[in-house]
Amino acid sequence: MDLGLDVDENHPPFTVLSVKGEVDVYTAPRLREKLVELVSQGKHQIIVDLDGVDFLDSTGLGVLVGGLKRLRSHDGDLGLVCNQQRILKVFEITGLTKVFAIHDSIEAAAG
Amino acid sequence: MELILELEIPARPEYIAIARLVVSSVASSRRNLPDDRIDDLKLAVSEACTNAIEAYGSIATEGMGWPDDRTPPKQVPGGNGGVTERVRILVADDDEKLEIKVADTGPGFNPDDLPTHPPVTDPERLNFERGLGIPLIRTLVDDVEFASSSAGTSVLMTVYGEPLEMHPPEDLVPDDAD
Numbered sequence: 001m002d003l004g005l006d007v008d009e010n011h012p013p014f015t016v017l018s019v020k021g022e023v024d025v026y027t028a029p030r031l032r033e034k035l036v037e038l039v040s041q042g043k044h045q046i047i048v049d050l051d052g053v054d055f056l057d058s059t060g061l062g063v064l065v066g067g068l069k070r071l072r073s074h075d076g077d078l079g080l081v082c083n084q085q086r087i088l089k090v091f092e093i094t095g096l097t098k099v100f101a102i103h104d105s106i107e108a109a110a111g
Numbered sequence: 112m113e114l115i116l117e118l119e120i121p122a123r124p125e126y127i128a129i130a131r132l133v134v135s136s137v138a139s140s141r142r143n144l145p146d147d148r149i150d151d152l153k154l155a156v157s158e159a160c161t162n163a164i165e166a167y168g169s170i171a172t173e174g175m176g177w178p179d180d181r182t183p184p185k186q187v188p189g190g191n192g193g194v195t196e197r198v199r200i201l202v203a204d205d206d207e208k209l210e211i212k213v214a215d216t217g218p219g220f221n222p223d224d225l226p227t228h229p230p231v232t233d234p235e236r237l238n239f240e241r242g243l244g245i246p247l248i249r250t251l252v253d254d255v256e257f258a259s260s261s262a263g264t265s266v267l268m269t270v271y272g273e274p275l276e277m278h279p280p281e282d283l284v285p286d287d288a289d
Binding site: 022024025026055057058059061062065066068069072085086089090093094095099 | 124125127128131147150153154157158161164230237238239241243244246247250251
Protein backbone atom coordinates (compact mmCIF):
# COMPACT_ATOMS: atom_id res chain seq x y z
CA MET A 1 0.00 0.00 0.00
CA ASP A 2 1.55 3.26 -1.12
CA LEU A 3 1.38 6.51 0.74
CA GLY A 4 2.13 9.53 -1.40
CA LEU A 5 3.98 12.35 0.37
CA ASP A 6 4.77 15.39 -1.79
CA VAL A 7 6.40 18.53 -0.43
CA ASP A 8 5.63 21.88 -2.07
CA GLU A 9 7.58 25.01 -1.10
CA ASN A 10 5.72 27.39 -3.42
CA HIS A 11 3.65 29.00 -0.68
CA PRO A 12 6.26 30.69 1.58
CA PRO A 13 6.48 30.82 4.54
CA PHE A 14 4.38 27.66 4.43
CA THR A 15 5.52 24.19 3.49
CA VAL A 16 2.72 22.14 1.96
CA LEU A 17 2.77 18.39 2.51
CA SER A 18 0.27 16.66 0.23
CA VAL A 19 -0.74 13.20 1.40
CA LYS A 20 -2.23 10.66 -0.97
CA GLY A 21 -3.56 7.19 -0.24
CA GLU A 22 -4.59 5.44 2.96
CA VAL A 23 -3.25 6.54 6.34
CA ASP A 24 -3.45 3.71 8.87
CA VAL A 25 -1.23 2.00 11.40
CA TYR A 26 0.88 0.59 8.57
CA THR A 27 1.48 3.82 6.67
CA ALA A 28 1.22 6.46 9.44
CA PRO A 29 4.88 6.00 10.50
CA ARG A 30 5.92 7.29 7.05
CA LEU A 31 3.81 10.40 7.55
CA ARG A 32 5.38 10.88 10.97
CA GLU A 33 8.88 10.46 9.56
CA LYS A 34 8.19 13.07 6.88
CA LEU A 35 6.89 15.55 9.46
CA VAL A 36 9.93 14.88 11.68
CA GLU A 37 12.17 15.52 8.67
CA LEU A 38 10.43 18.80 7.83
CA VAL A 39 10.54 20.03 11.45
CA SER A 40 14.23 19.13 11.69
CA GLN A 41 14.81 21.20 8.53
CA GLY A 42 13.34 24.20 10.31
CA LYS A 43 9.98 24.09 8.53
CA HIS A 44 7.66 25.26 11.27
CA GLN A 45 4.65 26.43 9.26
CA ILE A 46 3.25 23.31 7.68
CA ILE A 47 0.03 22.75 5.78
CA VAL A 48 -0.98 19.12 5.40
CA ASP A 49 -3.23 18.65 2.38
CA LEU A 50 -5.50 15.66 3.00
CA ASP A 51 -7.62 15.96 -0.14
CA GLY A 52 -5.86 12.98 -1.70
CA VAL A 53 -6.43 10.77 1.35
CA ASP A 54 -8.91 7.92 0.88
CA PHE A 55 -8.81 6.61 4.43
CA LEU A 56 -7.61 8.02 7.76
CA ASP A 57 -7.67 6.14 11.05
CA SER A 58 -6.88 7.06 14.65
CA THR A 59 -3.18 6.39 14.13
CA GLY A 60 -3.11 9.02 11.40
CA LEU A 61 -4.96 11.44 13.66
CA GLY A 62 -2.38 10.76 16.36
CA VAL A 63 0.48 11.60 14.01
CA LEU A 64 -1.16 14.90 13.10
CA VAL A 65 -1.79 15.73 16.77
CA GLY A 66 1.87 14.96 17.52
CA GLY A 67 2.94 17.13 14.59
CA LEU A 68 0.85 20.05 15.79
CA LYS A 69 2.30 19.72 19.27
CA ARG A 70 5.89 19.76 18.00
CA LEU A 71 5.28 22.67 15.67
CA ARG A 72 3.59 24.74 18.38
CA SER A 73 6.60 24.12 20.63
CA HIS A 74 8.62 25.85 17.89
CA ASP A 75 6.07 28.69 17.66
CA GLY A 76 4.88 27.15 14.44
CA ASP A 77 1.60 25.65 13.33
CA LEU A 78 0.12 22.79 11.38
CA GLY A 79 -2.95 23.56 9.30
CA LEU A 80 -5.03 21.09 7.33
CA VAL A 81 -6.74 21.16 3.96
CA CYS A 82 -9.66 18.78 3.64
CA ASN A 83 -12.87 18.78 1.64
CA GLN A 84 -13.83 15.14 1.94
CA GLN A 85 -16.77 14.49 4.20
CA ARG A 86 -15.64 11.01 5.17
CA ILE A 87 -12.29 12.33 6.39
CA LEU A 88 -13.78 15.44 8.03
CA LYS A 89 -16.17 13.17 9.89
CA VAL A 90 -13.27 11.47 11.69
CA PHE A 91 -12.07 14.87 12.95
CA GLU A 92 -15.61 15.81 13.97
CA ILE A 93 -16.27 12.60 15.92
CA THR A 94 -13.03 12.96 17.87
CA GLY A 95 -13.52 16.68 18.52
CA LEU A 96 -10.29 17.47 16.69
CA THR A 97 -12.02 20.05 14.49
CA LYS A 98 -11.52 22.32 17.53
CA VAL A 99 -7.82 21.54 17.68
CA PHE A 100 -6.88 21.91 14.01
CA ALA A 101 -7.54 24.77 11.63
CA ILE A 102 -9.16 22.95 8.69
CA HIS A 103 -9.39 24.80 5.38
CA ASP A 104 -10.95 24.08 2.02
CA SER A 105 -7.90 25.04 -0.05
CA ILE A 106 -4.15 25.51 0.26
CA GLU A 107 -4.66 29.20 -0.56
CA ALA A 108 -7.12 29.58 2.31
CA ALA A 109 -4.74 27.78 4.68
CA ALA A 110 -1.86 30.01 3.59
CA GLY A 111 -3.93 33.17 3.72
CA MET B 112 -27.49 -15.49 12.40
CA GLU B 113 -25.80 -16.84 9.32
CA LEU B 114 -22.01 -16.86 9.23
CA ILE B 115 -21.07 -15.31 5.89
CA LEU B 116 -17.35 -14.64 6.26
CA GLU B 117 -14.52 -16.07 8.28
CA LEU B 118 -11.18 -14.42 7.76
CA GLU B 119 -7.89 -14.90 9.52
CA ILE B 120 -5.02 -12.49 9.00
CA PRO B 121 -1.47 -12.47 10.34
CA ALA B 122 -1.23 -10.03 13.25
CA ARG B 123 0.74 -7.51 11.24
CA PRO B 124 -0.17 -3.95 10.20
CA GLU B 125 0.15 -4.55 6.47
CA TYR B 126 -2.82 -6.96 6.51
CA ILE B 127 -5.34 -4.58 8.07
CA ALA B 128 -6.12 -2.92 4.73
CA ILE B 129 -7.17 -6.30 3.34
CA ALA B 130 -9.41 -7.02 6.32
CA ARG B 131 -11.26 -3.71 6.15
CA LEU B 132 -11.65 -3.96 2.39
CA VAL B 133 -13.05 -7.50 2.50
CA VAL B 134 -15.48 -6.77 5.35
CA SER B 135 -16.76 -3.54 3.79
CA SER B 136 -17.21 -5.28 0.42
CA VAL B 137 -19.20 -8.07 2.05
CA ALA B 138 -21.29 -5.56 3.99
CA SER B 139 -22.14 -3.53 0.89
CA SER B 140 -23.07 -6.66 -1.04
CA ARG B 141 -25.35 -8.01 1.72
CA ARG B 142 -26.96 -4.96 3.32
CA ASN B 143 -28.88 -1.97 2.10
CA LEU B 144 -26.53 0.56 3.67
CA PRO B 145 -25.57 4.00 2.35
CA ASP B 146 -21.96 4.58 1.39
CA ASP B 147 -21.20 6.64 4.49
CA ARG B 148 -22.31 3.76 6.75
CA ILE B 149 -20.04 1.41 4.82
CA ASP B 150 -17.19 3.90 5.32
CA ASP B 151 -17.98 3.99 9.06
CA LEU B 152 -17.87 0.21 9.24
CA LYS B 153 -14.60 0.11 7.30
CA LEU B 154 -12.98 2.45 9.82
CA ALA B 155 -14.44 0.60 12.83
CA VAL B 156 -13.12 -2.74 11.53
CA SER B 157 -9.72 -1.18 10.90
CA GLU B 158 -9.56 0.23 14.43
CA ALA B 159 -10.58 -3.11 15.94
CA CYS B 160 -7.92 -4.93 13.91
CA THR B 161 -5.31 -2.36 14.94
CA ASN B 162 -6.17 -2.92 18.61
CA ALA B 163 -6.04 -6.69 18.11
CA ILE B 164 -2.59 -6.50 16.55
CA GLU B 165 -1.40 -4.13 19.26
CA ALA B 166 -2.57 -6.70 21.81
CA TYR B 167 0.15 -8.99 20.50
CA GLY B 168 2.70 -6.24 20.71
CA SER B 169 3.47 -6.60 17.03
CA ILE B 170 2.99 -2.92 16.37
CA ALA B 171 5.76 -0.98 17.99
CA THR B 172 3.67 2.20 17.91
CA GLU B 173 5.02 3.28 21.27
CA GLY B 174 8.48 2.95 19.84
CA MET B 175 7.70 4.93 16.71
CA GLY B 176 7.04 8.15 18.56
CA TRP B 177 8.61 11.49 17.93
CA PRO B 178 12.36 11.50 18.53
CA ASP B 179 12.11 13.37 21.84
CA ASP B 180 9.57 11.08 23.49
CA ARG B 181 10.40 7.73 22.06
CA THR B 182 9.64 4.90 24.45
CA PRO B 183 10.42 1.23 23.96
CA PRO B 184 7.74 -0.91 22.31
CA LYS B 185 5.72 -2.90 24.75
CA GLN B 186 6.73 -6.49 25.13
CA VAL B 187 4.10 -9.20 25.21
CA PRO B 188 5.16 -12.40 26.95
CA GLY B 189 5.20 -15.21 24.44
CA GLY B 190 4.52 -12.88 21.52
CA ASN B 191 6.66 -13.11 18.44
CA GLY B 192 5.79 -9.93 16.59
CA GLY B 193 2.89 -11.18 14.52
CA VAL B 194 4.81 -13.97 12.84
CA THR B 195 2.50 -16.71 14.09
CA GLU B 196 -0.24 -14.73 15.87
CA ARG B 197 -3.51 -14.29 14.04
CA VAL B 198 -6.51 -12.01 14.13
CA ARG B 199 -9.86 -13.66 13.35
CA ILE B 200 -12.65 -11.70 11.72
CA LEU B 201 -16.13 -13.21 11.56
CA VAL B 202 -19.10 -11.64 9.79
CA ALA B 203 -22.65 -12.88 10.27
CA ASP B 204 -26.06 -11.43 9.48
CA ASP B 205 -29.79 -11.93 9.74
CA ASP B 206 -32.86 -9.98 8.66
CA GLU B 207 -32.14 -7.08 11.01
CA LYS B 208 -28.45 -6.68 11.38
CA LEU B 209 -24.87 -7.39 10.44
CA GLU B 210 -22.43 -8.49 13.12
CA ILE B 211 -18.65 -8.34 12.86
CA LYS B 212 -16.43 -9.95 15.45
CA VAL B 213 -12.70 -9.21 15.62
CA ALA B 214 -10.83 -11.51 17.98
CA ASP B 215 -7.27 -11.92 19.18
CA THR B 216 -5.62 -14.18 21.72
CA GLY B 217 -3.45 -11.45 23.24
CA PRO B 218 -3.25 -10.74 26.97
CA GLY B 219 -6.48 -8.72 27.11
CA PHE B 220 -7.39 -5.27 28.43
CA ASN B 221 -10.20 -3.47 30.19
CA PRO B 222 -11.91 -1.08 27.76
CA ASP B 223 -13.32 0.90 30.70
CA ASP B 224 -9.85 1.56 32.08
CA LEU B 225 -8.69 3.66 29.16
CA PRO B 226 -7.27 7.07 30.04
CA THR B 227 -9.66 9.93 29.56
CA HIS B 228 -8.48 12.62 27.18
CA PRO B 229 -8.51 16.22 28.34
CA PRO B 230 -11.08 18.44 26.61
CA VAL B 231 -10.06 19.42 23.09
CA THR B 232 -9.77 23.04 24.20
CA ASP B 233 -7.12 22.10 26.78
CA PRO B 234 -3.52 22.50 25.50
CA GLU B 235 -2.74 19.24 27.32
CA ARG B 236 -4.92 17.48 24.73
CA LEU B 237 -1.95 17.56 22.35
CA ASN B 238 -0.09 15.16 24.65
CA PHE B 239 -2.50 12.39 23.74
CA GLU B 240 -1.74 10.92 20.34
CA ARG B 241 -3.33 7.57 21.01
CA GLY B 242 -6.47 6.11 22.52
CA LEU B 243 -8.90 7.38 19.92
CA GLY B 244 -9.63 3.98 18.38
CA ILE B 245 -12.18 2.67 20.87
CA PRO B 246 -14.15 5.94 21.11
CA LEU B 247 -14.25 5.92 17.31
CA ILE B 248 -15.57 2.35 17.19
CA ARG B 249 -18.26 3.22 19.75
CA THR B 250 -19.43 6.10 17.56
CA LEU B 251 -19.18 4.47 14.16
CA VAL B 252 -21.27 1.33 14.72
CA ASP B 253 -24.73 0.92 16.23
CA ASP B 254 -23.63 -1.36 19.03
CA VAL B 255 -20.32 -2.67 20.32
CA GLU B 256 -19.41 -5.19 23.00
CA PHE B 257 -15.91 -5.86 24.27
CA ALA B 258 -15.09 -9.18 25.88
CA SER B 259 -11.60 -9.37 27.26
CA SER B 260 -9.77 -11.85 29.43
CA SER B 261 -6.28 -13.24 29.78
CA ALA B 262 -7.18 -15.57 26.90
CA GLY B 263 -7.80 -12.73 24.47
CA THR B 264 -10.14 -9.98 23.42
CA SER B 265 -13.08 -9.95 21.07
CA VAL B 266 -14.93 -6.93 19.79
CA LEU B 267 -18.45 -7.55 18.54
CA MET B 268 -19.76 -4.73 16.37
CA THR B 269 -23.36 -4.53 15.15
CA VAL B 270 -24.76 -2.51 12.30
CA TYR B 271 -28.52 -2.46 11.83
CA GLY B 272 -29.97 -2.27 8.36
CA GLU B 273 -32.12 -4.35 6.11
CA PRO B 274 -30.67 -7.01 3.84
CA LEU B 275 -30.09 -6.06 0.26
CA GLU B 276 -32.85 -7.56 -1.85
CA MET B 277 -31.50 -10.02 -4.31
CA HIS B 278 -33.08 -9.74 -7.73
CA PRO B 279 -32.42 -12.46 -10.29
CA PRO B 280 -31.12 -11.18 -13.61
CA GLU B 281 -34.04 -10.19 -15.85
CA ASP B 282 -33.25 -12.80 -18.47
CA LEU B 283 -33.78 -15.51 -15.87
CA VAL B 284 -37.31 -14.34 -15.05
CA PRO B 285 -39.90 -16.04 -17.28
CA ASP B 286 -41.86 -13.59 -19.46
CA ASP B 287 -45.18 -14.77 -18.07
CA ALA B 288 -44.06 -14.46 -14.46
CA ASP B 289 -46.72 -12.63 -12.48
